Amino acid sequence: MIYFDNSATTKPRSQVVHEVTECMEKCFGNPSSAHRLGMDAEKKLKMARERVARLINAKPGELVFTSGGSEANNMAILGAIDKGQHLITSRIEHPSVLRLFEKLEKDGFPVTYLDVDRSGLVNLEQLAAAIQENTRLVSVMHVNNEIGTIQPVPKIIQLVREKNRKAKVHVDGVQALGKVAVDVKKLDVDLMSLSAHKIHGPKGVGALYVKNGFNLKPLMIGGGQEADLRSGTENLPGISGFGVAAELLGEDLEAKLAHVKALKLYFITMLQALDGVLINSPADDVHADAILNVSFEDVKGEVLLRALEDYEIYVSTGSACSARKAAHRNYVLPAIGLKERHIEGAIRFSFSHLNKLDEVEKAMAALYKILPVLRRVKK
Amino acid sequence: MKCMLIKYASEITLKGLNRRSFEDALVRNVRSSIGGHAVIKRESGRLFVNDYSDEMVEKAAKVFGVISVTVAEIVEKDIEMIGRAAVEQLKSQTGHKTFKVETKRGDKRFPLGSMEVSAKVGGVILRELPELKVDVHKPEIVVNVEIREQAYVFTGERKGVGGMPYKSSGKGILLLSGGIDSPVAGFTMAKRGLELISVYYHSHPYTSERAKEKVVELAKILTQYTGFMRLYVVPFTEIQMAIIENCREDELTIIMRRFMMKVAEVIAEKEGAMCLVTGESLGQVASQTLESIFVTNSELAMPVFRPLIGMDKIDIIDISRRIGTYDTSILPYEDCCTVFVPKHPKTRPRLSEIKRSEEVLPAEQLIRNAVLGAEILNFKL
Missing domain, CATH: 3.40.50.620 (HUPs)
Incomplete structure (x- = not known):
């Protein structure tokens, strides 16, 4: 099996699986319980918090564990704003941000959507012009999930600080973790969302970084867990697994990033030998190396995906033609100006440091066999 | 004692010499649909099953060829007994003000005609449940009485899917x-x-x-x-x-x-x-x-x-x-x-x-x- 769909989710490391299992079997106490089992659980929780915090250079107390990236995004945005305040985001955010802003707009919040250029980068001039006295929150994703664009987060934050001291910046860091170096202190960001299952951790767990001193409103009211920001008994096996995944990722992170860069470069070199191929996420400074979005002309992405499946190669499409639901329609590729023929044939290969160079070769060999066959069926 | 009473399409009973094979198919399909080991008896266009439940009624109603399914009370062929069974059934289904009794007399040796049975059973009901009235044109509930080897009393039928028994036509x-x-x-x-x-x-x-x-x-x-x-x-x-x-x-x-x-x-x-x-x-x-x-x-x-x-x-x-x-x-x-x-x-x-x-x-x-x-x-x- 060749798994090139690491931006959808990643395979949990065996150490993670072990940690989750052990937590369920041996450390099942409620961290809030007064007895020793509860204390053991609380210790696990503390350790996980320290591990995840270390990965992004945060203080442990600045992390709130959530059910995942979507919850962290919702929590950050809804918890930071008040009626009538102006909000800014981009057109290529994850649905858990973009659709939330669309809803808020319907509820009466003024929202500015920043356009992106051919690389997927937000327009900084447009941002500068959009920031008003009433602007409360700017939310942008660090790394885009479809094409891997790395937004100039430091510049964005600097710009926001210059224009409006009261405005806060939320960064959806779900796709950034493990793909670029993330340092919340260097970035000086106010809020950042994270997810465990994108870094070989378990599903159903994520975190929101909340800068020390930020007065965020909770979405979930109850027993007061997570410093009263996220009530509900903690998902300890998940959180603990997240901690292990974070710790593992942090080991030799630079070497891992370099390996992924090599994978992408190799893949692109080989792809250039093919006809009718358009690289939507080139190997440059503004695209994360872990994501390689490619348009294959005269082929339907969905069909190519299924043909690759026959070779046990797993990828994603840029645009699923069967996806009629608004939540599934692709808006990222049109936003960077891609034409229909390149949208329908778009495939996203997304790598992890666990992928190997020979997997790229095997994928290329499969593409060499598949593409001519599929292209026999001209539209 | 109760049983499940299944009526099937009259078309099946009109099949002349082939009727038997159609009925066999129907019985087979009903049996495999309701499952279990119930005894299914056939008598002049009806199937009588010595077992019943709401679920079985639903299942039987989906068997092709079935036009209705009901749970009937089996009583002796005696007006007083039939009347009492009818009263019990009416009591369990409140909210009706008018009723009517409809009788089918399969047993032609039974001394009373169907109209007479209906009238007499109606009399028992009126005596026991004086708040009810008879309405022969638009009754809110119909009490069915069938006189066969025994008498069957039922109210309300689950409509069946109809058609012909599955696998009876190639x-x-x-x-x-x-x-x-x-x-x-x-x-x-x-x-x-x-x-x-x-x-x-x-x-x-x-x-x-x-x-x-x-x-x-x-x-x-x-x-x-x-x-x-x-x-x-x-x-x-x-x-x-x-x-x-x-x-x-x-x-x-x-x-x-x-x-x-x-x-x-x-x-x-x-x-x-x-x-x-x-x-x-x-x-x-x-x-x-x-x-x-x-x-x-x-x-x-x-x-x-x-x-x-x-x-x-x-x-x-x-x-x-x-x-x-x-x-x-x-x-x-x-x-x-x-x-x-x-x-x-x-x-x-x-x-x-x-x-x-x-x-x-x-x-x-x-x-x-x-x-x-x-x-x-x-x-x-």
């Missing part, structure tokens, strides 16, 4: 797509007693695994009525590729459909079936114009049943909702990849032209490969 091949029409066509023919085997054409990698799962789901829904369903998943990519590469674009669909029919006919022969069943409705799409159907139909030895041919889409949708296939049929996987749909398909193809276009194709080999490559799935209720 075997056919249903061309099952993931759409709305073909499951309805299958249901309609199964209801006339035709045993079905389904065929689905799968074009990997052009159609998704989810499209296939959807057809599997539809086949399973049909087993609620048929008890069992065999599904052939026929690999169709090779045929489609051959057509695409060798024939004109606007003839693609019609030639494809001719192949579908031929493949289905080969499977029919293999399965001992004698007809094909499709969900075509006249003029619904380009491949369903009269000219197209003429061309699709022309070289087949078997009759093709198209039970929806004269129906409007809206009526087909109604049936599909009623039989429970609609929600599955409208899942969006089916036509997700339109690679094989020409932009302007021929609506008036001519047989001679189509046959000439087809000549270049190794038809026999293509059909054989498709049939041999089929995956056979069996589903039981």
Whole structure:
């Protein structure tokens, strides 16, 4: 099996699986319980918090564990704003941000959507012009999930600080973790969302970084867990697994990033030998190396995906033609100006440091066999 | 003592010398539907089952040939006993102000006529439940009394699906797509007693695994009525590729459909079936114009049943909702990849032209490969 769909989710490391299992079997106490089992659980929780915090250079107390990236995004945005305040985001955010802003707009919040250029980068001039006295929150994703664009987060934050001291910046860091170096202190960001299952951790767990001193409103009211920001008994096996995944990722992170860069470069070199191929996420400074979005002309992405499946190669499409639901329609590729023929044939290969160079070769060999066959069926 | 009383279509009782085989099929189907080891007795157009539950009533009502199911109280053939049973049943169903007693007298030796029985039982009811009134024209509830070997008393019947016993009229091949029409066509023919085997054409990698799962789901829904369903998943990519590469674009669909029919006919022969069943409705799409159907139909030895041919889409949708296939049929996987749909398909193809276009194709080999490559799935209720 060749798994090139690491931006959808990643395979949990065996150490993670072990940690989750052990937590369920041996450390099942409620961290809030007064007895020793509860204390053991609380210790696990503390350790996980320290591990995840270390990965992004945060203080442990600045992390709130959530059910995942979507919850962290919702929590950050809804918890930071008040009626009538102006909000800014981009057109290529994850649905858990973009659709939330669309809803808020319907509820009466003024929202500015920043356009992106051919690389997927937000327009900084447009941002500068959009920031008003009433602007409360700017939310942008660090790394885009479809094409891997790395937004100039430091510049964005600097710009926001210059224009409006009261405005806060939320960064959806779900796709950034493990793909670029993330340092919340260097970035000086106010809020950042994270997810465990994108870094070989378990599903159903994520975190929101909340800068020390930020007065965020909770979405979930109850027993007061997570410093009263996220009530509900903690998902300890998940959180603990997240901690292990974070710790593992942090080991030799630079070497891992370099390996992924090599994978992408190799893949692109080989792809250039093919006809009718358009690289939507080139190997440059503004695209994360872990994501390689490619348009294959005269082929339907969905069909190519299924043909690759026959070779046990797993990828994603840029645009699923069967996806009629608004939540599934692709808006990222049109936003960077891609034409229909390149949208329908778009495939996203997304790598992890666990992928190997020979997997790229095997994928290329499969593409060499598949593409001519599929292209026999001209539209 | 109670029993489940099943009425079946009078059409079955009119079958003369063949009546017995139809009834046998019905009893067999009822038994496999309700399960268990209940004793099923037949008597003049009725089945009496010595076991009952709400679930069994629901199941029996879905058996083709059944027109109604009810739970009846069995009592001695004595007016007072019948009356008391009727009173008990009326008491358990409150909220009625008017009633009527209807009697069928199967036992002609019983001294009272049916009108007399109704009147006397009505008298008992009025005596015991004085708040009720008789209304022979528009009663809110009907008390049924049947006088046979014993007397049966029941109120309220669950309407059955009707039709003829499944498997009482031979075997056919249903061309099952993931759409709305073909499951309805299958249901309609199964209801006339035709045993079905389904065929689905799968074009990997052009159609998704989810499209296939959807057809599997539809086949399973049909087993609620048929008890069992065999599904052939026929690999169709090779045929489609051959057509695409060798024939004109606007003839693609019609030639494809001719192949579908031929493949289905080969499977029919293999399965001992004698007809094909499709969900075509006249003029619904380009491949369903009269000219197209003429061309699709022309070289087949078997009759093709198209039970929806004269129906409007809206009526087909109604049936599909009623039989429970609609929600599955409208899942969006089916036509997700339109690679094989020409932009302007021929609506008036001519047989001679189509046959000439087809000549270049190794038809026999293509059909054989498709049939041999089929995956056979069996589903039981």
